[in-house]
Amino acid sequence: MQRYKCTVEYDGRPYHGWQYQDDVISVQKVFEAALEKLVKTFVRVHVSGRTDAGVHALGQVVHFDLEKVYPAEAVMNALNHYLQPAPVAVISAEMVDQDFHARFGSKKRYYMYRIINRRQPLTFEAGLAWGVYKSLDIPAMNEAAQHLIGTFDFTSFRATECQANSPIKTLERLEVVAGEGHEIRIYAESRSFLHHQVRNMVGTLVLVGKGSWQPLDVKTALEAKRRSAGGPTAPADGLYFVRVEY
Amino acid sequence: MQRYKCTVEYDGRPYHGWQYQDDVISVQKVFEAALEKLVKTFVRVHVSGRTDAGVHALGQVVHFDLEKVYPAEAVMNALNHYLQPAPVAVISAEMVDQDFHARFGSKKRYYMYRIINRRQPLTFEAGLAWGVYKSLDIPAMNEAAQHLIGTFDFTSFRATECQANSPIKTLERLEVVAGEGHEIRIYAESRSFLHHQVRNMVGTLVLVGKGSWQPLDVKTALEAKRRSAGGPTAPADGLYFVRVEY
Numbered sequence: 001m002q003r004y005k006c007t008v009e010y011d012g013r014p015y016h017g018w019q020y021q022d023d024v025i026s027v028q029k030v031f032e033a034a035l036e037k038l039v040k041t042f043v044r045v046h047v048s049g050r051t052d053a054g055v056h057a058l059g060q061v062v063h064f065d066l067e068k069v070y071p072a073e074a075v076m077n078a079l080n081h082y083l084q085p086a087p088v089a090v091i092s093a094e095m096v097d098q099d100f101h102a103r104f105g106s107k108k109r110y111y112m113y114r115i116i117n118r119r120q121p122l123t124f125e126a127g128l129a130w131g132v133y134k135s136l137d138i139p140a141m142n143e144a145a146q147h148l149i150g151t152f153d154f155t156s157f158r159a160t161e162c163q164a165n166s167p168i169k170t171l172e173r174l175e176v177v178a179g180e181g182h183e184i185r186i187y188a189e190s191r192s193f194l195h196h197q198v199r200n201m202v203g204t205l206v207l208v209g210k211g212s213w214q215p216l217d218v219k220t221a222l223e224a225k226r227r228s229a230g231g232p233t234a235p236a237d238g239l240y241f242v243r244v245e246y
Numbered sequence: 247m248q249r250y251k252c253t254v255e256y257d258g259r260p261y262h263g264w265q266y267q268d269d270v271i272s273v274q275k276v277f278e279a280a281l282e283k284l285v286k287t288f289v290r291v292h293v294s295g296r297t298d299a300g301v302h303a304l305g306q307v308v309h310f311d312l313e314k315v316y317p318a319e320a321v322m323n324a325l326n327h328y329l330q331p332a333p334v335a336v337i338s339a340e341m342v343d344q345d346f347h348a349r350f351g352s353k354k355r356y357y358m359y360r361i362i363n364r365r366q367p368l369t370f371e372a373g374l375a376w377g378v379y380k381s382l383d384i385p386a387m388n389e390a391a392q393h394l395i396g397t398f399d400f401t402s403f404r405a406t407e408c409q410a411n412s413p414i415k416t417l418e419r420l421e422v423v424a425g426e427g428h429e430i431r432i433y434a435e436s437r438s439f440l441h442h443q444v445r446n447m448v449g450t451l452v453l454v455g456k457g458s459w460q461p462l463d464v465k466t467a468l469e470a471k472r473r474s475a476g477g478p479t480a481p482a483d484g485l486y487f488v489r490v491e492y
Contacts, residue, residue, distance in 0.1 A: 011369050076366075080366055120255075120322075122333075126333060128370065
């Protein structure tokens with residue numbers, strides 16, 4: 001039995017998220033089908049972060065065990081072959097010890113959120129970014145973001161259906177920066193996130209960017225510890241699971 | 247009668263090129279349909295550069311005449327409304343004099359060609375770049391490109407069905423540069439190009455990048471003035487019509 005770790009990139013647009021569900025297409029279903037073509041038997045794939053419908057990944061991490069030992073590069077190439085034409089690709093693969101676990105071993109997760117701030121509808125970026133038409137104040141958004149850095153009860157930014165045991169998380173980075181052209185990027189880093197936490201924080205920061213909220217209102221929302229005190233959930237389109245540290 | 251100039255962005259993937267054709271979808275058909283919804287009558291749209299099937303535009307330029315005078319910004323917003331959900335957007339619009347002509351007034355056209363040079367199949371960039379798996383030598387490609395700059399008979403890089411009167415063109419820039427990550431960008435500038443000229447030059451430069459050709463072989467190919475002496479046609483996927491100068 002050999003355990004493999006793969007770093008995976010996917011365009012989330014066609015998928016109902018990572019997790020396997022009957023009757024709909026998910027990244028896990030596509031990935032496990034490719035793996036089954038390689039080893040001729042079903043193999044369960046474990047993921048670092050289950051992404052929601054429409055959320056993308058640049059560096060998702062998965063692990064799985066194979067009975068037969070193949071070189072890691074051969075696993076990558078074969079999976080990429082069988083994944084075609086799905087917009088899912090294995091970027092790297094390596095053999096790891098049995099004590100490696102994609103989910104439970106994750107020490108830090110990196111997310112990025114992309115906003116295209118322009119009046120024209122999106123073309124190339126449709127489904128790959130949130131198109132916000134009203135001009136956003138980036139410095140105000142970034143100032144607001146700093147109120148969320150630290151260890152807090154993030155109930156105000158937690159989906160009501162979130163299954164985490166505790167609403168307390170340590171947010172290590174939340175930075176709003178101007179990107180190329182009309183793009184705004186928001187970077188978020190934490191050991192783990194609550195369900196919809198990044199999207200709920202982004203939706204709230206956009207209220208600040210539009211001038212509807214002041215930066216300090218975000219601190220007030222956080223302290224209220226009520227989901228209704230936070231801003232709306234930003235669309236899945238702009239969210240990217242970027243990287244995991246073990 | 248008021249003439250309008252619009253700068254237009256489009257994702258070429260769903261289209262059989264710019265030009266109107268019966269029975270298939272083209273950017274011109276989609277654009278003229280949106281314009282007809284605005285003014286309730288058919289209006290012919292003239293373009294700077296007719297792009298082929300699958301070719302993209304970041305700054306295509308069109309002009310058309312309207313009987314009724316609308317503010318330029320209202321024309322842009324209305325067209326963007328009626329164009330939805332097509333991946334075509336008007337980036338800017340302005341009123342121009344009757345002597346402005348999108349095609350005949352073009353003094354310089356700018357193209358960009360995107361290659362993603364990696365072993366993994368493309369995900370986000372599928373159809374938006376040429377995925378080349380073998381590692382390319384960028385300095386050698388750029389050295390080869392310099393042999394094509396100047397005024398020459400470009401028959402070796404001209405599609406056999408090209409309808410231009412003369413194969414002589416003046417290429418002002420052809421530069422191969424490393425982009426972000428695994429991306430390679432090739433920038434081409436000329437008053438005008440022969441049919442498939444950019445794609446044929448790119449296909450030839452990739453032969454140099456792979457080491458199949460030496461940079462000087464490109465000069466030999468140019469001087470042969472035979473299409474069969476040039477390299478293959480690069481796919482439409484990576485080609486972008488970037489900008490026009492008037």
